[in-house]
Amino acid sequence: MSERTLRAAVDRVIPADGWRAGWAGGVGAYLESAGPELDWARPLLSALAARLGPGFAELDEADQDAALAAAAQHPEGAIEFRALQRVCWEGFYASSGGRDPEGLRMVGFHDVPAGVTPIDAPAPRTVDSRRVRRRYDAIVIGSGPGGGAVARSLTAAGKHVLLLERAAWKPNSELRGDHLHDKRNAVYRPSAGPGAGHPRIHVDDDGGETVIDGDGDAARYGLNAMLPGGGTRIWQGMAWRFLPEDFRMASEYGNPAGASLADWPVGYDELEPYYSQAEQELGVAGSEGALTARTRRSTRYPMPAMGTERSREVLGAGAAALGWGWGPIPLAINSVPRNGRAACVRCPQCVGHACPVDAKNGAHNTFIPLALATGRCELLLDAEAVRVEDGESTATVRVMADASTPTPRELVVEADVVIVSAGAVETPGC
Ligand code: SF4
Known part of the structure; x- marks a missing residue:
C-alpha cells in the first residue's frame, strides 16, 4: 500500500x-x-x-x-x-x-468531564471455584438485573445461593471511552463480551443463516452485555414500570393471526410492591407527574429526578403546547450521592458505556453487594452453566468454571431451585 x-x-x-x-x-x-x-x-x-x-x-x-x-x-x-x-x-x-x-x-468531547476524578465500581467478592459447595438452596444463572435481584431476595429470606456469571470482572474504565468496541455501537469486538467461542446463528431478512461468534459483528450478534451485573453495567438506566394494560396485551389488543400472545399471569397491582422494592434497592431518580399518572405507586422515588437541561425544556414546552403531558424519565442514576456512591456528573456517554464515577445503578453495585453482604451468597465468575438437569426434588447444574483459563474445571452443583436469568437469548437455550 x-x-x-x-x-x-x-x-x-x-x-x-x-x-x-x-x-x-x-x-x-x-x-x-x-x-x-x-x-x-x-x-x-x-x-x-x-x-x-x-x-x-x-x-x-x-x-x-x-x-x-x-x-x-x-x-x-x-x-x-x-x-x-x-x-x-x-x-x-x-x-x-x-x-x-x-x-x-x-465538538469538545471528553469521556470524563474536566475536573472529575474517575471512581470505579469495586470488584465484588467472589468464591474460588475450588471452594464451591456441592449443594445450595438455589443456583442463579446470570448476574444481571434479574439474577442479581433474585439473589438479593433469596439471601434476604435466609437462603444460600450460588450466583453464576460466565464473564470475568471488568472495571468500568474498560467499559467506556471506546466508540468502536462499546456494546451499543460496536463495529468490532465488543468490550462487553462474550468473546470467541460463543456462536449464534444470525438469520437475515432473506432467511439466510450466518454463524457469528461472540467476538465479531456485535450489531448482528446482539446487544446483550455479558458482564457481572449484565446490561446494567452499560445501560442508560431508564427505569419505567409497565402500564397496567401492558399485563393484558392479548385482552386489550387481541391476538394477531399466527401469534401466541397471552396476558401475563399477574397484574400491575400484584406486582406494584415489587416495583417499589426494586426502585428503592436499585436507586431510581424520578418524580410524580404526567408520566407516572397511570402507574399507581405505594412509595415515592428514593431520589429526586435528574435536574433539567435546555433540550428537555424546549421539548417539554413543545409537548405542553400540544397538550401532551411530559416529565423527567425515571432513571436508575444517582441524582444525589447515595449509599456511599457519587452523584451523576453528566458525562457525555451514558448509554452503552460504564459510568466514570459509579453513579449509574445496576445489579453490580446494588443487588449483588446486598446479597453478598448477607454472607449467604457466593458469586462465581468466569463460570458457564452448560447443562441444567431437573430431578424429582433436586436440580443439578453442570458448570464450566474458570472457563476462560487454560485449565477450566467442570463442577456439578445441586440445588432445590435453579433460576435461569441469563438473558432473552441465552435463557431459552440453557
Ligand atoms: S450516570 Fe451520569 S456520569 Fe454516569 S455515565 Fe450516566 S451521565 Fe455519565
Missing part, C-alpha cells in the same frame, strides 16, 4: 479546515494501531491506492477530487472508496485504543 497516496486520499476525504486533516487528525494513527481488526480494509485501501496511482499525492486538490470521484464511480473502486470513507470516520471521529482523535476535540 502506498502510504503517501493513501494519506493524500484521506486528507481529501477530511481536509484541514482550521482543524488538522484526516491523516494527522487520527486516521494515520488508527491504521497503524488497529491490528487485525482492519484486515478487511487493508487490501481494499491498497487497491484504491493502486487505482489512484503513484502520482496522486502530487495532483492539485481539484484533480485529486476528480480521481477519487472517478474511483467511486467504478464498480470495484466504489467498494474501495467506501472502505476509505469508513476508515476515515472511524479514525477521525471515534475514540478507541486510547486515541484522542481530532473529530472529538472539534
Whole structure:
C-alpha cells in the first residue's frame, strides 16, 4: 500500500479546515494501531491506492477530487472508496485504543468531564471455584438485573445461593471511552463480551443463516452485555414500570393471526410492591407527574429526578403546547450521592458505556453487594452453566468454571431451585 497516496486520499476525504486533516487528525494513527481488526480494509485501501496511482499525492486538490470521484464511480473502486470513507470516520471521529482523535476535540468531547476524578465500581467478592459447595438452596444463572435481584431476595429470606456469571470482572474504565468496541455501537469486538467461542446463528431478512461468534459483528450478534451485573453495567438506566394494560396485551389488543400472545399471569397491582422494592434497592431518580399518572405507586422515588437541561425544556414546552403531558424519565442514576456512591456528573456517554464515577445503578453495585453482604451468597465468575438437569426434588447444574483459563474445571452443583436469568437469548437455550 502506498502510504503517501493513501494519506493524500484521506486528507481529501477530511481536509484541514482550521482543524488538522484526516491523516494527522487520527486516521494515520488508527491504521497503524488497529491490528487485525482492519484486515478487511487493508487490501481494499491498497487497491484504491493502486487505482489512484503513484502520482496522486502530487495532483492539485481539484484533480485529486476528480480521481477519487472517478474511483467511486467504478464498480470495484466504489467498494474501495467506501472502505476509505469508513476508515476515515472511524479514525477521525471515534475514540478507541486510547486515541484522542481530532473529530472529538472539534465538538469538545471528553469521556470524563474536566475536573472529575474517575471512581470505579469495586470488584465484588467472589468464591474460588475450588471452594464451591456441592449443594445450595438455589443456583442463579446470570448476574444481571434479574439474577442479581433474585439473589438479593433469596439471601434476604435466609437462603444460600450460588450466583453464576460466565464473564470475568471488568472495571468500568474498560467499559467506556471506546466508540468502536462499546456494546451499543460496536463495529468490532465488543468490550462487553462474550468473546470467541460463543456462536449464534444470525438469520437475515432473506432467511439466510450466518454463524457469528461472540467476538465479531456485535450489531448482528446482539446487544446483550455479558458482564457481572449484565446490561446494567452499560445501560442508560431508564427505569419505567409497565402500564397496567401492558399485563393484558392479548385482552386489550387481541391476538394477531399466527401469534401466541397471552396476558401475563399477574397484574400491575400484584406486582406494584415489587416495583417499589426494586426502585428503592436499585436507586431510581424520578418524580410524580404526567408520566407516572397511570402507574399507581405505594412509595415515592428514593431520589429526586435528574435536574433539567435546555433540550428537555424546549421539548417539554413543545409537548405542553400540544397538550401532551411530559416529565423527567425515571432513571436508575444517582441524582444525589447515595449509599456511599457519587452523584451523576453528566458525562457525555451514558448509554452503552460504564459510568466514570459509579453513579449509574445496576445489579453490580446494588443487588449483588446486598446479597453478598448477607454472607449467604457466593458469586462465581468466569463460570458457564452448560447443562441444567431437573430431578424429582433436586436440580443439578453442570458448570464450566474458570472457563476462560487454560485449565477450566467442570463442577456439578445441586440445588432445590435453579433460576435461569441469563438473558432473552441465552435463557431459552440453557
Ligand atoms: S450516570 Fe451520569 S456520569 Fe454516569 S455515565 Fe450516566 S451521565 Fe455519565
